[in-house]
Amino acid sequence: MDTQQKSAKQVLQAVAETKSQIARLSQRIEFLEIKCTNITARYGGKSSTALTCNELWSILSDERVRLAEQLRLVLAMERQVSEWIDLLPRESWRMVLRLRYLDGLSFQEVTEAMSQAAKRPYSAAQIYRFHHQALEAADRLWPLKE
Secondary structure, eight states: OOTTBOOHHHHHHHHHHHHHHHHHHHHHHHHHHHHHHHHHHHHTTOTHHHHHHHHHHHHHHHHHHHHHHHHHHHHHHHHHHHHHHHTSSOHHHHHHHIIIIISOOOHHHHHHHHHHHHTSOOOHHHHHHHHHHHHHHHHHHSOOBO
16 A cells, blocks of 8 residues: 555544544533633622633633534545445445444444344444455545545
């Protein structure tokens, strides 16, 4: 494989990591909003605490900008990856990649979801095999040059 070429797994993991960053950033924003509200309610935004409150609001504003940027990035990545997943010839491959990387499910949850959708039981070994086969096919089919 060309050293400048990314693997399908790297691209899919980047999407999953970006989604994870968004979740962490959303939690941080929620925490900062609560903290700002508590300070404002407790002290009315006056005296020496006002500076702390202003700093918190500034940080909160910056975090909201970062969140918006991350959301734009992940939406673009998801659209592209979804189009690439559609290039895979087998439904089981497409499904396992969507559930694992776009929906963020664990392999156990993927196994359960695919079993329920197919109305037949899949083993964990089958799901791992589908995953491996899907990644190999994606490496061949997806245009992943940098």
